[in-house]
Amino acid sequence: MNRVNYSSSESLGEQIANVLRLRIVSKESTPGTKISENQIAKEFETSRSPVRDALKILSNEGLIRLERMGAVVLGLNSTDLLELYEVRYLIETFAIKRLMENYKEDLIISLVKIIDKMDICGKHGDYKEFSELDFLFHETLIKGIEHNRINHLWNSMSKVVKSVILITTEKRFQGRVEEYRYVIKTHRQMIDVIKTRDVKHIDKVLKEHFNDGHLSIKNLL
Amino acid sequence: MNRVNYSSSESLGEQIANVLRLRIVSKESTPGTKISENQIAKEFETSRSPVRDALKILSNEGLIRLERMGAVVLGLNSTDLLELYEVRYLIETFAIKRLMENYKEDLIISLVKIIDKMDICGKHGDYKEFSELDFLFHETLIKGIEHNRINHLWNSMSKVVKSVILITTEKRFQGRVEEYRYVIKTHRQMIDVIKTRDVKHIDKVLKEHFNDGHLSIKNLL
DNA sequence: CGAGGGTTAGTTGTCGACAAGTATACAACT
DNA sequence: AGTTGTATACTTGTCGACAACTAACCCTCG
Numbered sequence: 001m002n003r004v005n006y007s008s009s010e011s012l013g014e015q016i017a018n019v020l021r022l023r024i025v026s027k028e029s030t031p032g033t034k035i036s037e038n039q040i041a042k043e044f045e046t047s048r049s050p051v052r053d054a055l056k057i058l059s060n061e062g063l064i065r066l067e068r069m070g071a072v073v074l075g076l077n078s079t080d081l082l083e084l085y086e087v088r089y090l091i092e093t094f095a096i097k098r099l100m101e102n103y104k105e106d107l108i109i110s111l112v113k114i115i116d117k118m119d120i121c122g123k124h125g126d127y128k129e130f131s132e133l134d135f136l137f138h139e140t141l142i143k144g145i146e147h148n149r150i151n152h153l154w155n156s157m158s159k160v161v162k163s164v165i166l167i168t169t170e171k172r173f174q175g176r177v178e179e180y181r182y183v184i185k186t187h188r189q190m191i192d193v194i195k196t197r198d199v200k201h202i203d204k205v206l207k208e209h210f211n212d213g214h215l216s217i218k219n220l221l
Numbered sequence: 222m223n224r225v226n227y228s229s230s231e232s233l234g235e236q237i238a239n240v241l242r243l244r245i246v247s248k249e250s251t252p253g254t255k256i257s258e259n260q261i262a263k264e265f266e267t268s269r270s271p272v273r274d275a276l277k278i279l280s281n282e283g284l285i286r287l288e289r290m291g292a293v294v295l296g297l298n299s300t301d302l303l304e305l306y307e308v309r310y311l312i313e314t315f316a317i318k319r320l321m322e323n324y325k326e327d328l329i330i331s332l333v334k335i336i337d338k339m340d341i342c343g344k345h346g347d348y349k350e351f352s353e354l355d356f357l358f359h360e361t362l363i364k365g366i367e368h369n370r371i372n373h374l375w376n377s378m379s380k381v382v383k384s385v386i387l388i389t390t391e392k393r394f395q396g397r398v399e400e401y402r403y404v405i406k407t408h409r410q411m412i413d414v415i416k417t418r419d420v421k422h423i424d425k426v427l428k429e430h431f432n433d434g435h436l437s438i439k440n441l442l
Numbered sequence: 443c444g445a446g447g448g449t450t451a452g453t454t455g456t457c458g459a460c461a462a463g464t465a466t467a468c469a470a471c472t
Numbered sequence: 473a474g475t476t477g478t479a480t481a482c483t484t485g486t487c488g489a490c491a492a493c494t495a496a497c498c499c500t501c502g
Contacts (some may be wrong), residue, residue: 007471011454011455011456012456013455013456014454018297029460032383036481036482036484037483037485038483038484044430046457047455047456047457047458048458048484049455049456049457050455050456050457050460052484052485055454056277060281060373060377061373062369062370062373064485067462068463068483068484069465069484070482070483070484071484078370080369080370083368083369083370083371085372086370087370087371088372090311090312090315091311094311094445094498147302147304147307148283148300148303148304149283149305149307149378150285150304150308151283151307152281152282152377152378153308153374153377153378156281156373156377157370157372157374158420178229203497227483232484232485232486233485233486234485241455241491257452257453257454258453258454259452261453267486267487268486268487268488269454269487269488270485270486271485271486271487273454273455274485289452289453289454289493289494290452290453290454290493291452291453292493325462367481
């Protein structure tokens with residue numbers, strides 16, 4: 001029986017990759033675990049073709065390593081998370097500098113709207129929606145500069161970032177719920193930096209934001 | 222007949238990707254061209270499986286776009302090249318700053334050795350080897366910081382960079398052969414910056430180097 | 443001549459099978 | 473016992489086939 005499901009826009013491979021990604025990032029799959037295509041195919045009741053796609057996606061994201069026989073889970077240790085934040089810092093600093101030179105008012109409006117929604121979700125304790133908005137904020141910022149190459153870099157890591165944000169936010173909300181205010185504050189600061197063209201404060205604001213993100217996840221895990 | 226060729230370490234998919242990549246970067250395949258898996262499979266006398274792999278690789282590199290029916294060649298226009306150089310500048314600036322804080326003497330030795338080899342190739346007019354060494358220089362620099370995430374970013378664009386360098390170098394050598402001296406000079410400057418920890422000159426040296434690369438290719442095409 | 447509907451060739455996603463290579467367990471031998 | 477060789481089970485890379493879907497063409501009708 002061939003199963004073709006066009007009702008869902010994502011191919012089976014991407015769906016499988018999504019499930020496995022969350023497993024790896026959430027440490028449900030521990031680093032070092034060996035996985036084979038057959039084994040995954042059996043679990044998801046598909047053939048090996050979509051599984052191969054999925055493994056290739058995860059390999060590109062750096063979550064697993066494809067070896068001659070079987071793939072091995074790499075996962076994200078503390079160093080990896082730091083590095084992820086460093087690269088995000090690098091890219092978003094670039095983006096903000098570029099936006100300062102030249103931005104469309106629409107973009108700022110979109111960003112403010114996202115923050116406002118985050119505020120509401122924060123008050124309701126809806127961490128899931130909050131984390132998606134957080135992700136969307138940064139993605140909107142990056143897509144805003146319309147830089148093809150940066151776009152590709154972002155696409156190759158965005159799914160990982162999204163997963164990390166989701167998990168971080170969840171843990172944060174389990175602790176002191178009011179912490180979300182800090183995230184919102186730094187986001188507003190980022191917009192201010194763009195609008196006021198305050199070059200001197202870019203590094204300070206962004207470093208603070210990413211440092212906080214990294215530290216909080218490090219403490220929580 | 223199943224053809225499995227383990228004598229070459231690269232899978233058929235990667236090999237096909239290599240051929241197509243060069244075609245696209247060298248503008249033998251013009252942007253907008255539609256390509257189908259069957260067509261490529263027929264050309265390379267393989268099944269669609271390796272071709273699918275190849276197309277996915279090229280898609281990740283941003284050279285083609287996968288659509289519902291058929292992929293379309295994107296190629297690298299003048300803007301794309303500028304953006305590529307911008308991202309390289311971003312990454313290598315990061316790398317050099319990190320190396321300044323902490324580098325192993327071995328690395329510097331390797332880099333110097335590469336430059337010396339480039340010098341010899343330059344004198345012999347061996348542009349092919351020269352371009353590979355040029356690429357190797359930058360790759361060695363980036364791998365030197367042992368930063369997993371940066372590594373992945375680099376891997377996702379390195380093949381494209383390599384192709385661009387190859388073509389640029391070829392055209393350069395067709396013009397005034399002596400131009401290679403300038404490339405070598407800036408490379409030596411980069412090493413000096415690392416060794417002398419001369420923070421102030423990083424941006425200047427790198428900007429000069431990448432600006433030159435971008436300008437020269439723009440003029441030549 | 444133009445518009446609409448059906449046919450048809452072509453496209454991708456998925457499947458199961460096979461070939462080639464690899465690691466492991468187990469037996470035979472020194 | 474330790475080493476070597478072989479059988480065997482498991483792995484990936486590739487193949488050809490099929491189902492779902494899309495686009496283009498042609499034919500009919502107004």
